[in-house]
Amino acid sequence: MAVPxxxxxxxxxxxxxxxxxxxxxxPDYRMGYLFVAPIAFxxxxxxxxxxxxxxxxxMTHKLVGLPPVFVGFENYIRLTGDGFFQRxxxxxFVFTFGSVGCKLVLGVVMALVLxxxxxxxxxxxGVLLIPWVAPTVVSALNFLWIFDGSLGVLNYLLxxxxxxxxxxxxxxxxxxxxxxxxxxxxxxxGFPFFGISFLAGMKAIPAELYEAAAVDGAxxxxxxxxxxxxxxxxxxxxxxxLSTIWTFNDFQIVYILTKGGPGGTTxxxxxxxxxxxxxAQRLGEAIAVALYLLPALAVTIMxxxxxxxxxxxx
Amino acid sequence: xxxxLRGLAELLDAHVISRREFLRRTALITxxxxxxxxxxxxxxxxxxxxxxxxxxxxxxxxxxxxxxxxQVETWARERRVQLxxxxxxxxxxxxxxxxxxxxxxxxxxxxMNYQGPLRYRPALRDVTTLAREIAGARGGLLPYADRVMQxxxxxxxxxxxxxxxxLHIRKDLVAExxxxxxxxxxxxxxxxxxKCQDPSKDLWGxxxxxxxxxxxxxxxxxxxxxxxxxxxxxxxxxxxxxxxxRQNTEALQFAVDTIQKHKVQPPxxxxxxxxxxxxxxxxxxxxxxxxxxxxxxxxxAKKHALADKTQVLLTPGGPAGSFVFAxxxxxxxxKQTKHADLCEDLVRWVEDEKRFEEYMKASIGQxxxxxxxxxxxxxxxxxxxxxxxxxxxxxxxWPGYPGPxxxxxxxxxxxxxxxxxxxxxxxxxxxxxxALKEAHKRIEDIHRIRSRG
Numbered sequence: 001m002a003v004p005x006x007x008x009x010x011x012x013x014x015x016x017x018x019x020x021x022x023x024x025x026x027p028d029y030r031m032g033y034l035f036v037a038p039i040a041f042x043x044x045x046x047x048x049x050x051x052x053x054x055x056x057x058x059m060t061h062k063l064v065g066l067p068p069v070f071v072g073f074e075n076y077i078r079l080t081g082d083g084f085f086q087r088x089x090x091x092x093f094v095f096t097f098g099s100v101g102c103k104l105v106l107g108v109v110m111a112l113v114l115x116x117x118x119x120x121x122x123x124x125x126g127v128l129l130i131p132w133v134a135p136t137v138v139s140a141l142n143f144l145w146i147f148d149g150s151l152g153v154l155n156y157l158l159x160x161x162x163x164x165x166x167x168x169x170x171x172x173x174x175x176x177x178x179x180x181x182x183x184x185x186x187x188x189x190g191f192p193f194f195g196i197s198f199l200a201g202m203k204a205i206p207a208e209l210y211e212a213a214a215v216d217g218a219x220x221x222x223x224x225x226x227x228x229x230x231x232x233x234x235x236x237x238x239x240x241x242l243s244t245i246w247t248f249n250d251f252q253i254v255y256i257l258t259k260g261g262p263g264g265t266t267x268x269x270x271x272x273x274x275x276x277x278x279x280a281q282r283l284g285e286a287i288a289v290a291l292y293l294l295p296a297l298a299v300t301i302m303x304x305x306x307x308x309x310x311x312x313x314x
Numbered sequence: 315x316x317x318x319l320r321g322l323a324e325l326l327d328a329h330v331i332s333r334r335e336f337l338r339r340t341a342l343i344t345x346x347x348x349x350x351x352x353x354x355x356x357x358x359x360x361x362x363x364x365x366x367x368x369x370x371x372x373x374x375x376x377x378x379x380x381x382x383x384x385q386v387e388t389w390a391r392e393r394r395v396q397l398x399x400x401x402x403x404x405x406x407x408x409x410x411x412x413x414x415x416x417x418x419x420x421x422x423x424x425x426m427n428y429q430g431p432l433r434y435r436p437a438l439r440d441v442t443t444l445a446r447e448i449a450g451a452r453g454g455l456l457p458y459a460d461r462v463m464q465x466x467x468x469x470x471x472x473x474x475x476x477x478x479x480x481l482h483i484r485k486d487l488v489a490e491x492x493x494x495x496x497x498x499x500x501x502x503x504x505x506x507x508x509k510c511q512d513p514s515k516d517l518w519g520x521x522x523x524x525x526x527x528x529x530x531x532x533x534x535x536x537x538x539x540x541x542x543x544x545x546x547x548x549x550x551x552x553x554x555x556x557x558x559x560r561q562n563t564e565a566l567q568f569a570v571d572t573i574q575k576h577k578v579q580p581p582x583x584x585x586x587x588x589x590x591x592x593x594x595x596x597x598x599x600x601x602x603x604x605x606x607x608x609x610x611x612x613x614x615a616k617k618h619a620l621a622d623k624t625q626v627l628l629t630p631g632g633p634a635g636s637f638v639f640a641x642x643x644x645x646x647x648x649k650q651t652k653h654a655d656l657c658e659d660l661v662r663w664v665e666d667e668k669r670f671e672e673y674m675k676a677s678i679g680q681x682x683x684x685x686x687x688x689x690x691x692x693x694x695x696x697x698x699x700x701x702x703x704x705x706x707x708x709x710x711x712w713p714g715y716p717g718p719x720x721x722x723x724x725x726x727x728x729x730x731x732x733x734x735x736x737x738x739x740x741x742x743x744x745x746x747x748x749a750l751k752e753a754h755k756r757i758e759d760i761h762r763i764r765s766r767g
Contacts, residue, residue, distance in 0.1 A: 061763070061766060063436075064411075064412050064415055064416060064433065064434065064436075064437075065415045065416075065434060065435075065436035065437040066436050069766075078759070082759070083752060083755070084734070084756060147582075147585070148582060148585075148590075149580060149581040149582015149583065149585065150516065150518075150580045150581070150582060150590075150593075150594045150597070150599050151593060151594065151597060151599075152582070155581070155582075167513065167581060168516075168580075168581040168582065169581060169582075170581045170582030170583065170584060170585055171582065171585070172582065172584075172585030173525070173581075173582045173583065173584030173585035173586075173741065174584070174741065175741045175742065175743065178585070178741070257585075258585060259525075259526045259527070259587070260526065261525045261526040261584070261585070261730075261733070261734070261737055262524070262525050262526070262584040262585060262737035262740065262741045263584075263733075263734050263735075263736070263737020263738040263739075263740065263741045263742045264734050264737065264738070264742075265737070265741050265742065275729065277412070278408050278409045278412055279408070279725075279728045279729050279730070280725055280728060280729050280760070281408070281412060281433060281725070281728070282763065283412075283416070
């Protein structure tokens with residue numbers, strides 16, 4: 001049977017492309033697509049679709065029980081000029097970086113103490129992990145009672161037992177102490193993660209480096225600065241990165257302790273998102289609140305991730 | 315089925331049947347069993363009657379909750395209805411409604427608070443006929459409840475009760491000092507609070523948070539009205555820093571002064587949530603506090619020592635009068651229900667006067683009247699403390715007063731705008747005028763957005 005020359009040319013072209021792909025991707029590249037298909041399907045359906053739908057909803061006027069009405073960037077523009085939202089942004093950064101900074105310092109101290117030759121090291125490690133293991137809701141409710149102005153144990157200790165203060169302090173109700181109190185609870189809950197991660201990192205630093213530094217006459221502080229810190233650098237970046245994301249998205253502690261009050265003093269983005277969604281019941285705007293700082297966070301994560309990869313290449 | 319499968323497995327082991335034959339027969343047995351079970355399930359369901367999902371509201375008055383649940387279950391047994399009861403609380407009620415409506419899976423019938431009829435209107439059935447039938451048989455709805463249940467003559471909720479309450483005050487302490495019971499906040503409440511309190515013993519004159527919670531919201535709204543102000547004008551437009559600026563400034567100044575100038579409030583009051591004043595009062599740390607009847611209920615039910623030492627008064631007022639808002643709880647039937655007739659039947663059942671009486675008596679003052687005939691029930695004369703609770707409910711106005719109740723007025727409540735305003739003065743250091751202007755801008759935003767429909 002005669003085959004037209006044009007068809008022959010097409011077949012040859014297709015064969016040539018297939019050979020090229022096979023050479024590039026390996027002989028089983030079709031099977032590869034098959035294997036990747038399920039995970040690609042799940043990622044697209046469980047992450048890609050909801051994310052794109054959220055972006056769409058953030059550009060709508062969406063009230064409960066009614067269909068969304070597309071309003072473009074109106075929600076974002078309105079939020080930009082909203083003083084209450086602006087304070088929530090500032091509060092979120094204060095809460096996040098205040099907490100992460102304290103957790104970093106306490107985590108290093110915890111790791112240094114636990115890596116030294118102290119008695120009952122395993123016991124102390126277990127005790128220090130309790131805040132991290134305990135459910136956040138339980139911890140936050142306990143602190144709510146501890147900080148209570150009238151019935152709280154903290155005021156009781158300071159006023160009645162230790163006689164340090166003449167009168168109780170409204171830990172969660174005064175400008176100077178409300179944010180500090182929620183930060184303190186977040187630090188209390190999160191620092192064991194830093195400490196345990198740093199402890200694991202310290203164990204991986206070769207003892208010879210410390211010995212060599214000691215032979216060169218380096219004291220404890222120079223050894224920490226020139227051996228421990230460089231050895232922990234990568235772990236520190238990962239832990240700080242993860243903790244920044246977690247703390248920025250922390251809802252439970254602030255919501256249970258203050259609900260963002262008093263007067264918005266401790267209002268952070270996740271609580272504002274929740275209040276806008278379920279209090280105001282403006283779902284489009286609530287998603288806009290949640291997504292507003294996503295680009296800034298994404299850039300921070302990308303910069304940190306690139307920095308980490310650069311360190312590894314070196 | 316397991317025996318037949320075991321038999322097949324034995325045949326396979328003995329090489330009597332092939333592996334393919336084993337799989338074929340196993341699939342047949344499993345499939346036919348599953349289909350049979352499904353049919354049996356449907357038959358059982360058909361025998362058990364239709365299925366109804368009902369959401370009830372769990373208040374702090376637990377005896378009332380138990381009675382309502384029992385009444386609903388009895389109805390289901392009598393009507394042969396399969397009932398799925400779920401509870402919504404103060405803390406998760408709106409979240410549950412939002413999630414269920416948006417997921418397209420609301421209950422058939424739900425007990426909602428005053429916000430429900432207006433907020434969830436797109437998902438609710440028009441219940442005008444039933445609402446009028448029930449109200450008509452009970453002397454009609456009281457005006458404040460009527461306002462909240464309907465929009466332009468269409469009812470989206472069937473009123474059930476309004477939570478009564480008032481100023482809970484230690485009558486033993488007031489008598490000890492030879493003082494009169496307060497009628498207005500300034501100077502009466504402040505005077506009683508100052509003279510009865512003893513901070514050295516951790517006893518404080520007045521416990522009233524301005525923080526983001528229902529108690530703070532209620533007080534802030536009432537105090538604006540008491541001074542002749544409001545967040546809204548008569549046409550339903552924002553008026554916080556315009557029409558009523560002077561009155562609102564005075565009201566806000568008074569609210570802040572209770573903490574900063576008069577120093578009659580306990581430390582930490584700005585961080586209180588709804589249960590905080592109940593706890594502080596029952597711990598003997600307060601001379602007086604505004605609260606719903608649940609505080610009195612808790613003391614009576616627990617035979618608390620302070621129950622007999624407490625008097626519940628009409629909520630105090632200000633220069634323009636004494637105003638309160640008592641939210642009407644109500645039944646909403648959702649559009650998606652396939653059993654609207656059953657939902658209506660259940661509402662008639664629980665609103666039956668004898669059943670409601672049983673519920674009301676167990677609620678110790680909390681089940682305030684929404685219908686005229688219920689307000690005249692002799693029960694309200696059985697305890698002197700009920701008088702204040704009933705009168706508070708009877709003179710209730712509505713969010714948005716002196717204008718109409720609107721979705722924007724409800725959202726201002728739900729977003730705690732007035733509490734944030736007070737917080738900006740007490741904690742943020744703003745002047746009352748600046749805080750009013752800031753809150754006014756938020757209210758204007760809400761009004762603009764909600765005006766779109």
